Amino acid sequence: MAQAPARTWVAPLPLTAAALCLGLLTLTAAGLLTGVGQTDAISDPGAVTHWGLPVARYVHHLAMATAVAAAVLAAVAIPARTGPRVRQQKRQQSSAGAAAQEHPLYARALQIATIASVVWTVAAIAVLVLSFSSLAGLRLSASESFSSGFFGYVTGIATGQAWMAIVLIAGLFSTLITAFRNPAAVGFIGALGLGAIVPMAMVGHSASGDDHTAAVNSLGLHLLGVVIWVGGLVVLALLAPEIRRTAETLTARDQGGPELLGTLLRRYSLLAALSLVTVAASGIINGALRVETPAQLLTTPYGLMLVLKATGTLLLAGIGWMHRAWIIPRLAGPLAGAGAKPARKYDGGAVTSVSTVRLLWQLIVVEIALMSAVIGISAVLGRTSPPVPEDLPPDATPARTLTGYDLPPEPSLVNYLTQWRIDWLWVAVIAFLAIWYVRAFVQVRRRGISWPVMRTVSWLVGLTVLFWITSGGPAVYGMVLFSGHMIQHMTLTMVAPIFLVMGSPVTLAMRALPSRTDGTRGAREWILWLVHSTWSKIVTHPIVAAVNFGGSIVLFYYTPLFGLSLEYHLGHIFMTLHFLLTGYIFALVLVGRDPLPSRPPHFMRVIILLATMVFHAFLAVAISGADSLIQAEWFGNMGHGWFPALDDQQHGGELMWGLGEVPAVLLSVIAMVQWSRDDKRESTRLDREADRTGEAELEEYNAMFAAMAERNQSR
Numbered sequence: 001m002a003q004a005p006a007r008t009w010v011a012p013l014p015l016t017a018a019a020l021c022l023g024l025l026t027l028t029a030a031g032l033l034t035g036v037g038q039t040d041a042i043s044d045p046g047a048v049t050h051w052g053l054p055v056a057r058y059v060h061h062l063a064m065a066t067a068v069a070a071a072v073l074a075a076v077a078i079p080a081r082t083g084p085r086v087r088q089q090k091r092q093q094s095s096a097g098a099a100a101q102e103h104p105l106y107a108r109a110l111q112i113a114t115i116a117s118v119v120w121t122v123a124a125i126a127v128l129v130l131s132f133s134s135l136a137g138l139r140l141s142a143s144e145s146f147s148s149g150f151f152g153y154v155t156g157i158a159t160g161q162a163w164m165a166i167v168l169i170a171g172l173f174s175t176l177i178t179a180f181r182n183p184a185a186v187g188f189i190g191a192l193g194l195g196a197i198v199p200m201a202m203v204g205h206s207a208s209g210d211d212h213t214a215a216v217n218s219l220g221l222h223l224l225g226v227v228i229w230v231g232g233l234v235v236l237a238l239l240a241p242e243i244r245r246t247a248e249t250l251t252a253r254d255q256g257g258p259e260l261l262g263t264l265l266r267r268y269s270l271l272a273a274l275s276l277v278t279v280a281a282s283g284i285i286n287g288a289l290r291v292e293t294p295a296q297l298l299t300t301p302y303g304l305m306l307v308l309k310a311t312g313t314l315l316l317a318g319i320g321w322m323h324r325a326w327i328i329p330r331l332a333g334p335l336a337g338a339g340a341k342p343a344r345k346y347d348g349g350a351v352t353s354v355s356t357v358r359l360l361w362q363l364i365v366v367e368i369a370l371m372s373a374v375i376g377i378s379a380v381l382g383r384t385s386p387p388v389p390e391d392l393p394p395d396a397t398p399a400r401t402l403t404g405y406d407l408p409p410e411p412s413l414v415n416y417l418t419q420w421r422i423d424w425l426w427v428a429v430i431a432f433l434a435i436w437y438v439r440a441f442v443q444v445r446r447r448g449i450s451w452p453v454m455r456t457v458s459w460l461v462g463l464t465v466l467f468w469i470t471s472g473g474p475a476v477y478g479m480v481l482f483s484g485h486m487i488q489h490m491t492l493t494m495v496a497p498i499f500l501v502m503g504s505p506v507t508l509a510m511r512a513l514p515s516r517t518d519g520t521r522g523a524r525e526w527i528l529w530l531v532h533s534t535w536s537k538i539v540t541h542p543i544v545a546a547v548n549f550g551g552s553i554v555l556f557y558y559t560p561l562f563g564l565s566l567e568y569h570l571g572h573i574f575m576t577l578h579f580l581l582t583g584y585i586f587a588l589v590l591v592g593r594d595p596l597p598s599r600p601p602h603f604m605r606v607i608i609l610l611a612t613m614v615f616h617a618f619l620a621v622a623i624s625g626a627d628s629l630i631q632a633e634w635f636g637n638m639g640h641g642w643f644p645a646l647d648d649q650q651h652g653g654e655l656m657w658g659l660g661e662v663p664a665v666l667l668s669v670i671a672m673v674q675w676s677r678d679d680k681r682e683s684t685r686l687d688r689e690a691d692r693t694g695e696a697e698l699e700e701y702n703a704m705f706a707a708m709a710e711r712n713q714s715r
Contacts, residue, residue, distance in 0.1 A: 069231025
């Protein structure tokens with residue numbers, strides 16, 4: 001008779017709740033240290049607002065992180081069904097009579113996401129109301145003056161608009177997460193929840209600082225890392241009882257045996273490691289923007305809060321290292337690789353050491369306590385003025401008023417190569433893509449799979465060009481000169497995508513990423529889904545790709561979209577992302593080797609490319625010959641005095657022609673070379689077919705014509 005598995009110790013929910021409450025105690029101590037509850041002699045909103053706002057922020061941040069992380073983990077780390085993989089279920093339903101049941105761990109994760117999203121929505125509403133009370137200096141009331149002021153705050157003030165957007169996102173997330181159970185839908189709902197980071201970053205405590213772009217981008221990355229890291233850990237603790245029940249009732253064949261905990265931890269650990277690096281790097285950048293000297297770290301309340309946050313983050317990093325280096329290998333069983341501790345056996349399964357599991361959950365509770373304390377400090381930090389002033393100086397130049405930055409030196413080729421303004425959002429994206437590609441290249445080569453080195457070189461060159469576009473001279477001068485913006489635009493949509501497409505990243509991902517067999521969707525499964533999706537079939541259709549590529553330029557420059565991208569940071573990010581993607585899809589359809597739902601024949605690619613070149617030239621001539629200034633209220637008021645703004649716009653049209661036609665010619669050359677190589681391969685294949693069959697196809701073809709000739713003669 002098989003011996004029953006030993007019941008492993010898990011963190012009880014009251015202990016997890018106590019760890020979360022530690023954040024409130026830390027918040028109170030930090031508030032007393034920084035004077036959050038001090039009364040304002042001019043307009044005092046009252047103690048309820050003074051203390052209620054940081055508490056509401058604390059609850060909001062925890063609830064949001066928990067809800068979003070639960071959806072993300074359910075979509076990428078937890079199997080949706082018990083039993084064989086879904087693909088196998090469809091073959092077995094006719095004989096089995098019914099599909100497999102929903103995995104209890106998956107159902108529990110969605111339940112956590114639902115409850116947390118309701119708390120998130122309520123907390124967001126509380127922050128919205130209390131932030132108005134604090135800003136207006138009005139006590140909470142139902143008076144007409146408070147209501148009318150609140151309406152104006154929501155509709156006309158950036159902070160109110162941002163928090164109203166967060167309320168709407170939270171409410172929509174809460175509604176959708178209760179209505180959909182499919183992993184793909186849950187993944188998109190999780191992405192929607194992550195979208196709430198954008199308005200939070202736009203009005204965060206450092207978004208109004210001197211270097212607005214760096215402050216907003218670093219804060220957004222910081223929040224992204226915190227949501228995945230903190231929320232994922234809280235979700236693991238809340239899943240603990242269900243993990244134990246699942247491990248005791250389901251077999252390893254049903255993706256729910258004793259190894260489930262190790263597998264789930266290993267997948268979360270990867271996300272947590274990436275989040276830790278993001279949080280640490282973005283926190284350092286953001287803190288450097290708010291603190292001028294090291295002495296201010298110890299002599300100002302803001303600096304002391306930063307030091308405490310950094311200390312807590314270092315402690316959390318140490319615990320995370322213990323998880324990855326010692327605990328996870330002992331829980332993952334045979335999947336752990338070299339160095340894993342052998343597990344005891346029972347009834348064909350693996351029983352992990354009870355002491356190891358006990359230590360795991362104890363460390364998780366300690367992590368949650370530390371994280372909640374750090375979030376409590378962050379809630380108070382958002383109400384504390386930094387040492388660096390956040391207002392524009394009274395003698396700010398027109399360029400400083402419009403763009404947030406002083407004028408760069410007069411443009412020249414040298415200055416375009418030496419002027420830099422680091423965009424940390426794109427730096428993070430580029431660094432991640434570069435590290436992943438090189439790592440995948442090494443992996444496939446070690447497995448004996450051939451991968452051309454020039455593809456790797458092309459990918460890295462494309463990322464280098466993208467880095468220069470987003471952080472170098474084009475980014476600096478693109479905000480003050482039309483010609484600078486045109487250089488940024490054309491290199492973004494015509495130059496960088498060519499090198500990136502020639503790197504064939506999707507093909508490399510298919511060879512490097514592991515395929516999951518437990519019913520979950522990892523990176524490989526999501527990429528395959530995207531490649532074969534209806535959306536992919538539409539956007540990669542050659543006509544759609546060409547129209548999107550050319551039409552986007554017209555819509556951008558001759559509608560208010562251009563002005564929005566100049567005035568608003570979010571608009572600039574969307575502009576950069578849109579033109580990069582349209583250029584990438586266009587180049588992918590014409591010369592890419594990555595898999596597509598359908599690929600046009602070579603002659604169609606050449607026709608599309610020629611038509612696009614003509615359209616580009618026509619639009620460039622129209623811009624260079626225009627006698628009115630595009631976005632005159634922006635470029636006409638920059639006050640640089642280098643040359644007339646209209647002359648610069650005409651020069652920008654000329655640059656559009658040159659920077660558009662030269663890459664187009666390069667695309668034409670690549671397309672013709674590929675056409676020639678494909679024809680040569682096809683001819684070689686036909687020759688081999690003829691040699692193998694004795695040219696049977698040609699003889700049959702000739703016999704057909706001979707028979708037709710005989711019939712004609714007989715008539």
